[in-house]
Amino acid sequence: MSSTAPVTQPSAVSGEDSVASGASLLRAIRDGQLPSPPAAQLLGLDLVDIRDGHVEFDFHPATRFDNGQAAVLGGVLAAVLDFAVSTAVLTACDIGTMVVTSNHNLSFIRPVHPDSGTLRCVGTLIHRGHRSAFADATLTDSAGLIHVRATATCLMLTGAAHNHDGPPPVRPIDGHEPLDMESLLPHAR
Secondary structure, three states, X not given: OOOEOOOOOHHXXXXXXXXXXXXXXXXXXXXXXXXXXXXXXXXXXXXXXXXXXXXXXXXXXXXXXXXXXXXXXXXXXXXXXXXXHHHHHXXXXXXXXXXXXXXXXXXXXXXXXXXXXXXXXXXXXXXEOOOEEEEEEEEEOOOOOEEEEEEXXXXXXXXXXXXOOEOOOEEEOOOOOOEOHHHHOOXXX
C-alpha cells in the first residue's frame, strides 16, 4: 500500500503566519486555514492533536464503510492508519517534503463496526533517517482497547507542491536522479 501525506508551499496559508513545517501545515488544516486532503474528507478524519512526531485523528465509522458483514472494511481501516503514520512522519519534515508510505504492516486485533462510535487513531514517528522513516499507529475505542495496530516505513522526498495535473516531479533528499512518480504512484484524476 502506498500513500502520500499532504504537501504545500509556505504561501498556501494567507495571513501573517506562513507554513514552515509539516507540523504547521497539519495545524493549518486542523484550524481550517487549509482544506483537508480529499481522501481524509472521504474517510471523515478529524485532526485533533499535532506535535513533532505525533498526530491524533478521530475516525467516525459509518455504514458506508461496511464490508457486508457488519464490520468496517479492513482497507478503510488501513487507509485511516496510513494517514496516521505518514502524517506523524510529516510533522518532522520541512515544507515541500513528500512523505510516501513504502511498506505498511497491519494487525487487525478487534473488529470495528459501523456503530462503534468515535475511534482515536494515534500516529507516532519512531525513527527518522535522511531518506526514510519508521512510524507506528494504533486505532483505539473510547475504552482504550486497540482495534488495529500498524507499522510503516515511509520515504521522504522533496519536490514542488502537488498540482491538479498529477504528482509533482520529486527528487530524493540526497539529490540523486529524479523519480518518475507517475510510474510509482498511480493516481485517480
